[in-house]
Amino acid sequence: MSNNIVQFKDVSVTFKQKKNVIHAVSDVTLGIPKGEIFGIAGYSGAGKSTLVRTINLLQKPTDGEVDVFGKTFYKKEGDHVSSISTKDLRDERRQIGMIFQHFNLLEEQNVQRNVEFGLKHSGLKEKEREAKAKKMLDIVGLGDYLKAYPSQLSGGQQQRVAIARALANDPKILISDEATSALDPKNTDQILDLLKELNEKYGLTIILITHEMEAIKRICQQVAIMSDGKVVDVGDLLEIFVDSKNPTTRKIVGNSFNALEILKSMNIDVNKRNLIQLTYLSADINDPIIVSLYEKFHISASIIYSNIEKLGEQVVGTLIVDLLGGKEDQEAAVKYLEGQNIKVTELKEAE
């Protein structure tokens, strides 16, 4: 029916403390499509970890329903709770890999034993488990480190071991909870690229929790923005980074695509000038547009700001120009630009 591998329905999680009640997750309804890399972004404390921990029931929801693989893992209606059995849950957990910010490897076991840990109940014989562990470590590029202990490895290497361990049971979902947040930029990019490769090669659905928007831009197809326990915005990268008007989203994703904010920071009063913003995917642009504007419409466009940014596979250009020329020519020029697959936004601030 639905193509969502994970479906949250009105999920809430509250923590009762001595004095106050924390609404870590409030009424989240969200579907995560199969085979995608789905980002969940938001500031620290927004409830991202708590939400994803309800997927494999490391955290029981206080309310609502969580469906995974089309099965209802947990459902609470009024006072009635239905939950999958402990044994089934353990089996299902092996189909949902999870990696963490601090790697969480067994410090007293070598790399190979770490990967074998998750295979204990796989039905594989000892020799087969060993072979599987070796294979997984080869995949993440650590085939030479079988006997090393985690403390002898770098952070990036430890996270690779964690990935090999999480994927040893061939899960269909991988949850990455701030998995790159403790790594330097180079290791971060390498781990993100590895996740992307795993997604493409094995059709692995990846849920990427992060507060770093660069990570989302690099590999996600869709992203949900969380704030104060709620999902406040969902969409593909263009919808979120470029088009979203949601104030929380804008604050989190930054303003590199948001002309009004950029101009404000440059102390330019938009209402005194005739500024327009052009947003386009570089792949769509064949014409030399600035030259064409002049040649076709006698419009000279002076460039106030320009920026190129990579969003996943796409390269998004943002251009703010001051159009100088006759009014009719201007209108025709805008039509021409729109015909070139360029999004044109007039920059006027409501007074």
Added chain:
Amino acid sequence: MGAWFATHFPNVVSQGLNGEEGWITAVNQTIYMTFWSAIFGGIAGIIFGVCLVIFADNGIMPCHPLFWIIDKVVSLFRAVPFIILLAFIAPVTQKIVGTQIGTTAALVPLSVGVFPFYARQVQVALESVDHGIIESAESLGATNWDLIFGVYLSEARSELIRVSTVTLISLVGLTAMAGAIGAGGLGNMAISYGYNRFANDTTLVATILVVIMVLIIQVVGDVWAKFANHADQG
């Protein structure tokens, strides 16, 4: 040397080596009491320590009533001074062993005396295992059994060796006290044959032997703990 020793340590020499009151007998008795009460008290201590961790509110099988009971039992037994426990538990010893005096009879109060101390030490050692490691093991579908043996006890192993060393050393001290109620061993030697008979040389030698035992335990424990630890190698 022999003559010098006989002149300065006459009482030590007159105790003999192998007789009922001899030195080798005393050392053997101390080792016997330490060893067996370490086994019994140690097993009980590990079980109670593990229960204290897994049944706690943030444990892997939270169970408040069980936690409460075990916690109180451990606290209660820890609160009883050992010398009083010796007397207090005598009827129980009589039931189990058939006598209240002697080395074997001392195993009952020694085991009961050491287990709550050890249980707390085990609890602290296991609590030092990072919660994130437990959680990631759970996310891999680990059973409670896997978590107890494959994560808690395994990850805390070098900490467990350290606390076991500390416990064993305090157990040697307890055997000396048990010696006072006729359990034999080096404690008995130091008090009954040394102190009570104004034989200071006997007390001194008994003390030195106890210290040597403690040092051996300490060194072996330290080396072993270091050997077992893979977490802190850089």
